[in-house]
Amino acid sequence: MPIDLGNALGHFLRDRRARLDPVTFGFAPGRRRTPGLRREEVAQRSNISPTWYTWLEQGRGGAPSTDVLNRLASGLMLTEFEREHMFILALGHPPEPRYKEPEGITPRLQRVLDALPTSPAILRTATWDVVAWNRAAATVLTDYSTLPRESRNILRLMFLNPRVRVAQDDWLRVAQFVVASFRADAARAGATAEITQLVEELSGNSPEFEALWRNNDIASHGDGLKRLHHPVLGPIELEFSTFAVEGRPDLTLMIYNPSTAETTEAVRRLVEKPDPAGLAIPG
Incomplete structure (x- = not known):
């Protein structure tokens, strides 16, 4: 099946959703057709509408707001690098800088x-x-x-x-x-x-x-x-x-x-x- 390059954000969200273990977040494993969290579970963790999240994965509904993207970053447990990539896919530019105190060096x-x-x-x-x-x-x-x-x-x-x-x-x-x-x-x-x-x-x-x-x-x-x-x-x-x-x-x-x-x-x-x-x- 060919990949829809026009829906890069949707592919990214689905990939990150599939990497999360339901049991880790208190969801029953049950019978799941695909690995990872369900769409409604990501929506619940991100405090957004399940319908709106589904549309995002399907490439519908237009560009999400920065608030929605930040909620998704939290809900999907994205790293700072992944969060920045998601913003670029969704809005065409990185998020506004958020200064964090340095954590030391390796x-x-x-x-x-x-x-x-x-x-x-x-x-x-x-x-x-x-x-x-x-x-x-x-x-x-x-x-x-x-x-x-x-x-x-x-x-x-x-x-x-x-x-x-x-x-x-x-x-x-x-x-x-x-x-x-x-x-x-x-x-x-x-x-x-x-x-x-x-x-x-x-x-x-x-x-x-x-x-x-x-x-x-x-x-x-x-x-x-x-x-x-x-x-x-x-x-x-x-x-x-x-x-x-x-x-x-x-x-x-x-x-x-x-x-x-x-x-x-x-x-x-x-x-x-x-x-x-x-x-x-x-x-």
Whole structure:
């Protein structure tokens, strides 16, 4: 029987319905012609009309609302990736972002960072909290392990830490870029409410931050060149690039590559020392 490619949403819903065990959700197994939940059981779990759910599987009745889709995501126990796919099938675009607090990182992600011996690399959240880093980052940038968890925030370090300020080649330019990129990241991730306390704290302690925040500038933090005054290495240049982490929309990977072979070798020697100390910060 040929597949109806015009009803991709219906096929997706039927497939996910078939994967659910009725007994797990308190439904009697009974005699079922097909595996998984019945249509009326999915409708019950999703708090929608059985008729409306049937129409959705049959490709009838038009596009569902975002509320219905979110109910279906809950009723069908969809992962966040599956929920996003369902929205794209139904509406042609992903759902509005819903910011979730990061759940930590896997050992596999940490190994990705550690595989870059001379390139400082960090993982940061949409609210610009640094949650993971490698030895090169601790050496060249900041040893985040020595900071309280709430202080591992790039905005707090940029505006409230005098040593970080001195390390920047052009602090004001970097600060402008950081604030504009931070604003765009938080909005894109749906984290507007989550940054309110941080913005109020920084505005109350840094007139410069308050002025930059009021400018309402936005910028992309994709890639660029960073110049630092390192206490051991002296003036250095790092090329930075940012990457999305597949399956972890709450995280961004930032990698800083030394711009010359000489800087790479200098970083390598410093990283190999028993107790290297980094005093700068990414921006």
